[in-house]
Amino acid sequence: MDEQSTEHRPLALFELLDESGIGLIDSSAGLLDERERRLVVGAANFHALAAPGQLLRIIVLRGPWGTFPALTDRTVHHIEWAGDREAVGSMVLRSVVQPLNAVARPTSILGLVVDVGGGTKFGTLYRSLPGWQGQVRRTARSLAPIQFDALRQLRTDVVERLLAGRGVKRRASTRLNRSTRPGGTSGPPAVLFGLHWLELGGAERWALDTIQMAADAGATPIVITDRESNNPWITKPELASALVVPLTHPMDPATEAAFLNGLLETFDIRGIHVHHNAWLYQRLPWLRAVRPDIPVIDSLHIREWRTGGFVDTAVRLSSAIDTHHVVSPALRDYMIGRQGLPAEKIKLATLANLTTDNSITMDRQLGIDGPFTVVFVGRFAQQKRPYLFLRLAARLREHAPGKFRFVMHGDGELADEVHLLKARFGLDALQIRGPEIPVAHTLAEADVVVICSDNEGLTLTSFEATAAGVPVVSTDVGSQVSLTADGLLCPRHPYRFLDAATTKVIAMMTSPDQRKSWLDEQVVKATAFAKLPLARPWVRDLYQGWLR
Amino acid sequence: MSTVAAVVVTYNRQAKVGETLDRILAQTRALDWIIVVDNASTDGTDQVLASYCADRRVIVYRLQRNMGGAGGFSAGMSRGYELGADFVWLMDDDCYPSPDALEELETGLAKAEEAMAMPLSYACSQVKFVDGEICEMNNPSTTWDWGRLMALGQECVLVTNCSFVSVLFPRRVLTRFGLPLKEYFIWFDDQEYTLRVTRAAPGVQCLRSVVVHDMGVNRGVNFADVSAENMFKFRYGVRNEASYRLHHQGVGAFVKFAVRLAQQLHAGHVAWPLRIQLLRKLIEGVTFNPKPEYPRSVL
Secondary structure, three states, X not given: OEOOOOOOOOOEOEEEEEEEOOOOOOHHHOOOOHHHHHHHHHHXXXXXXXXXXXXXXXXXXXXXXXXXXXXXXXHHHOOOOOOOOEEEEEEEEEEOOOOOOHHHOOOOEEEEEEEOOOOOOOOOOHHHOOHHXXXXXXXXXXXXXXXXXXHHHHHHHHHHHHHOOOOOOOOOOOOOOOOOOOOOOOOOEEEEEEEOOOOOOHHHHHHHHHHHHHHHOOOEEEEEEOOOOOOHHXXXXXXXXXXXXXXXXXXXXXXXXXXXXXXXHHOEEEEEEEOOOHHHHHHHHHHHHHOOOOOEEEEEOOOOOOOOHHHHHHHHOHHHOOEEEEOOHHHHHHHHHHOXXXXXXXXXXXXXXOOOOOOOOOOOOOOOOOOEEEEEEOOOOHHHOHHHHHHHHHHHHHHOOOOEEEEEEOOOOOHHHHXXXXXXXXXXXXXXXXXXXXXXXXXHHOOEEEEOOOOOOOOHHHHHHHHOOOOEEEEOOOOHHHOOOHHHEEOOOHHHHHHHHHHHHHHHHHOHHHHHHHHHXXXXXXXXXXXXXEHHHHHHHHHHHHOO | OOOEEEEEEEOOOOOOHHHHHHHHHOOOOOOOEEEEEEOOOOOOHHHHHHOOOOOOOEEEEEOOOOOHHHHHHHHHHHHHHHOOOOEEEEEEOOEEEOOOHHXXXXXXXXXXXXXXXXXXXXXXXXXXXXXOOEOHHHOOOEOOOOOHHHHOOOOEEEEOOOOOOXXXXXXXXXXXXXXXXXXXXXXXXXXXXXXXXXXXXXXXXXXXXXXXXXXXXXXXXXXXXXXXXXXXXXXXXXXXXXHHHHHHHOHHHHHHHHHHHHHHHHHOOOOHHHHHHHHHHHHHHHHOOOOOOOOOOOO
């Protein structure tokens, strides 16, 4: 194994024989940036694992802006590519993964073509909806986002009623208790992680924390992502010592098995931690059948209204998972009370101190003399419904021109729409801030934070706002009730949300006593919540047990 | 260790609620919270309750208006759930639990679940009248295999429905089945709820857990006893049971209930104006079909 030690050299399971344009030998001589380089290394590692000992020639393409990488799917075997792709790199390498049959070491060279995509566009299921139906939805969505959302919420109501009390059908268990191996494992200890993607998000923030903890405990983190994305976070320092493999689909089934076999033979995998990764979830029964001795846990954050999301996937595959880590009381109760999973299999451990130290600032002065600052913090994504905040801002401005100031702090797939609606509503005074400015700066200016989400687990923004001494107006979804004053919870339906949120923000602006009363209740809730077990020490101890 | 919240619903019970609370506070199995729901009492009950507030475990939750036993238990169970209780222990304000009543419920339920190899829906106590006789109103109904646990040497009986006079519900039951129907206001709310939750698994009556129900007269529910003085309770009772029988058990059960009602009213020579009022309530049950609310997971 060629464990390249410099900061810029990610873990590689191949011997580099030659390269051009990629910059693995000299990054200044490459045509790729660091993110693209890491994507290429991830692809090379995947193919090195899937073809042990194989000589590989990899051509690297870059697509136009707005396209996603293609690194591990079937297209990589095609040596013909679309006219809008430019070739930006070429490399020849030899997989240093040991073939099980050393006599049959392949000598021919395997040609692969990987595409690193174009630019750091945000991944989104919504934009990738195919066909005329997708086009109709996108058009309706952009012309009338709030009306479109009202219809979505009605659909949610219907589905929720239909699925109420439904038990998720579970897979049969694996009864094997011993693994059958072709040879002994002598590789470095490792922890296998499954992530959705490497983009901004609370679940991803927690996943990176756990990856760092595994590295700190002496394991090599193996990080697999499975969602279409440009993976802007692939350059994060938490991944410096990790083997990162961003999967792209559809993959050849034989290649999938070869890849996982390569991992199991190359590393001494001590545990598997699934964050949000559908591909890895579905392969857990296979992994359990191959290596029943490897402990498996998952971390669950949010239950999707219509599909159940990863939570219901976890219930379905619970027989292949030893412990379900849940971050909120609502999920704990759902898993035990609604789905009937044994209480000892569910671990509630909160992310209360993930981005804060649990201290609370209570001596803030309100902007009574200046405008009352209303803030949105979060991804500009459908789930967060930034368009509702913009409509709320428009309403508040109409109610009391000049009395309010608005800040939207975030970025994401709906950034274009946010700018468009800002102009459409004439919200010249609304300030949009990107992630380059610390959230703490925005919260320091805030008089109230508004969370408009269609669905949530428990927002990190709520913890951060409480720590900054800012009351939170939130939709009553997920476990937001755990951290939001009862009087500041609003309905999920867009029009009812707008009515309620408008009333509450105005009440806080006009009555500092009312605002303080709600903030006090929020602090009481946060203090009680902070006494629940924390995720960090639990996971740290767990990993240390795995690696003992 | 599991956490338990006792839930006591009180209304104008100044003379008795103190003893109920004293008995709860003196349990051999310590409680984490004692939630007293005051149904807007007007007789000075609030002053009695205020004297218990020095104990940090006691939470007095005064409702703005009298919401009946159903509304009170629903509110108290919801509060206990929000506090994070693993169990809620329900009882009336004239119920006097013996010192080990809760301990016996908890251990009885655990042993029964172990023996049955399945989670059970609740554990209820043996309810006695002040004279030591069994309390007529608070007898649970048994399952067809009621003696299964007794055959294994346990002093427990498998049951379907029981009253809210000393009954212990695990948190998971509230999560799955929600809260009692507060719209029932009074009577049959406990029967409906325990029948609802035993769709998944039976409950268990732990005979070693004993409480005394100081209810004045030891009489069960019988429509022959209807009079102008007690009519308000029977009105709710007829509407609620009619609703339950029709909407949850079918037309046959509804007709059977109507016949039983008529027979008992006839046997008791109940005055015709009262019979007509109850007939109206029976008909009201056809359209009265409230749906359960679910508690919120806060902690």
